[in-house]
Each structure stands twice: as structure tokens, then as C-alpha cells.
Amino acid sequence: MDERLRGKALMIVGAGTGIGAATARRLVGEGARVVLADINVDAARAVAAELGAAATALPIDIADETSVNSAIAQAVDWLGGLDGIHVNAADLRTIFADSDALSLDLAVFDRTIDVNLRGHLLCTRAALPHLLARGGGAVVYTTSGASHSAEPQRPSYAMSKSGLNALMRHVASRWGREGVRANCVAPGFVMTPEMIAGGQVPDQLITAFLARTPSTRVGRAEDIAGVVAMLLSNDGTWINGQVIHVNGGGLMPA
Numbered sequence: 001m002d003e004r005l006r007g008k009a010l011m012i013v014g015a016g017t018g019i020g021a022a023t024a025r026r027l028v029g030e031g032a033r034v035v036l037a038d039i040n041v042d043a044a045r046a047v048a049a050e051l052g053a054a055a056t057a058l059p060i061d062i063a064d065e066t067s068v069n070s071a072i073a074q075a076v077d078w079l080g081g082l083d084g085i086h087v088n089a090a091d092l093r094t095i096f097a098d099s100d101a102l103s104l105d106l107a108v109f110d111r112t113i114d115v116n117l118r119g120h121l122l123c124t125r126a127a128l129p130h131l132l133a134r135g136g137g138a139v140v141y142t143t144s145g146a147s148h149s150a151e152p153q154r155p156s157y158a159m160s161k162s163g164l165n166a167l168m169r170h171v172a173s174r175w176g177r178e179g180v181r182a183n184c185v186a187p188g189f190v191m192t193p194e195m196i197a198g199g200q201v202p203d204q205l206i207t208a209f210l211a212r213t214p215s216t217r218v219g220r221a222e223d224i225a226g227v228v229a230m231l232l233s234n235d236g237t238w239i240n241g242q243v244i245h246v247n248g249g250g251l252m253p254a
């Protein structure tokens with residue numbers, strides 16, 4: 001594999017499973033040293049163990065400021081600095097109760113915003129000084145097609161991801177001249193290995209998705225990982241403040 005990330009010190013927040021785990025494999029495959037942080041530290045440790053000396057795992061709960069500050073400080077110690085961070089974590093358990101604006105339990109809304117939006121702000125605040133100390137670096141957030149599309153369900157999730165796009169544009173515009181690039185990758189319907197193994201995604205959902213897209217398949221975690229790697233690499237040097245949709249054409253925002 002191309003070694004365009006050789007020498008880069010990178011961190012992924014939400015790296016234990018799914019898109020984050022695939023991204024860790026891709027970044028190490030391209031030559032980076034990577035810290036995998038996750039609330040599910042056992043899963044992150046298992047992926048790091050597979051990747052050898054170029055990777056390590058740490059616990060983090062992005063809903064908790066002390067935990068975020070401590071994990072990012074430990075990551076920077078291990079890496080000897082920070083060139084880029086992929087903030088990818090989301091609490092996807094709340095999505096099933098994220099019904100509609102009239103009926104949803106506000107505890108579901110609060111938890112979704114705490115992790116998917118406030119948690120990303122906390123990671124940004126902890127990581128930015130380290131990027132600036134290196135003369136700049138890259139931030140990639142995982143948002144969602146839901147931040148642009150209209151859906152009758154999942155309002156909290158969509159609001160959290162639209163807010164994340166706004167946070168990303170703020171970071172890009174505030175620190176761009178100091179060498180910081182911030183971008184979002186917005187996946188469409190991605191079947192992660194855990195979703196496939198869990199067998200809980202109804203076939204009708206997949207069929208309905210395929211019926212309304214020009215793609216002949218749903219997404220794979222690796223489809224997203226490749227774009228994150230590009231954004232963190234020097235190939236992404238002139239990409240700043242963008243939401244990059246990776247969805248097989250399932251959504252084509254203007």
C-alpha cells in the first residue's frame with residue numbers, strides 16, 4: 001500500500017468498531033502511527049493488537065471533559081505530537097429511540113447531543129493546541145448524510161450531525177491560516193462488520209436503499225476509511241471546510 005502517511009502521528013476517537021476500526025487499519029497500512037481511543041477500550045485494544053507497534057489503544061468517553069483531556073494528553077505523549085485527529089464516535093444506541101420532535105424523550109436528545117456534538121467540541125478543544133504546536137494539522141469529523149437530507153425520524157441525530165458540520169466550518173475558518181484543515185466525511189448507508197455479524201439490519205432496508213440510489217451495493221467501512229486517509233494526508237492539503245459525501249451517489253447535495 002502507498003505510504004503517504006509515513007511519519008504522521010494520528011489519533012482516532014471512536015476506533016473500536018466499524019468505520020473507526022477500518023480507518024485505523026487503513027492509516028497504519030499507509031505508514032502512520034495511530035492511537036485508537038474508544039469508550040469500548042477492549043474493542044480498541046483488539047484492533048491495536050492486530051496492528052502491532054504502530055498502534056496503541058486508550059479509553060475515552062467523549063461525553064466527559066476530564067476523560068477527553070486525559071486521553072488526548074496521553075495520546076500526544078505516546079505519539080510525540082499530533083498531526084491529525086479523526087473524531088468519529090457517536091452513541092448509536094440512542095438512534096432507535098430518536099422518534100420525532102413531538103414524541104422523543106428529551107433524555108435521548110440530550111445524550112445524542114452530548115456525545116455526537118458536545119463531545120466533538122471537547123475533542124477539538126483538547127487536540128487543537130497540539131496541532132497548532134506542530135504548525136498545523138488535519139481534523140476529520142464523521143458526520144452523516146442525515147445532516148443534509150430530510151427524514152421523518154431521527155431528528156436528534158440529524159441535528160447533532162448538522163451541528164458538527166457547523167463546528168467543522170468554524171474550525172476551518174478560524175484556524176485555516178494557521179495551518180489547520182478541518183473537514184467532515186459524510187457516510188451514506190454503510191454496513192460495518194459488526195452490523196453484518198449482528199444480522200439486525202432488515203433486508204427490506206437494504207433493498208429500499210438500493211432502489212433509490214445509482215449504486216449497486218451498500219457502503220463498506222473501508223469506503224469511508226480511504227477518504228479519511230486522503231483527508232489526513234498531504235493529498236488533502238488544499239481541502240478545507242468541506243463535507244465530503246461518500247454514499248455511492250445515494251445523496252447528491254448541491
Ligand SMILES: NC(=O)c1ccc[n+]([C@@H]2O[C@H](COP(=O)([O-])OP(=O)(O)OC[C@H]3O[C@@H](n4cnc5c(N)ncnc54)[C@H](O)[C@@H]3O)[C@@H](O)[C@H]2O)c1
Nearest residue numbers: 014016017018019039040061062088089090144187189190
Ligand atoms: N454506519 C453507517 O451507516 C453510518 C452512516 C452515517 C454516519 N455514520 C457515522 O459514522 C461513525 C461511526 O459509526 P459506525 O457505523 O462505525 O458505528 P460504531 O458503533 O461501530 O462506531 C462508533 C464508535 O464510537 C464509540 N463510542 C460511542 N460512544 C462513545 C463515547 N461516549 N466516547 C467514545 N467513544 C464512543 C463506540 O464504542 C464505537 O466504537 C459515527 O459517527 C456514525 O454516526 C455511520
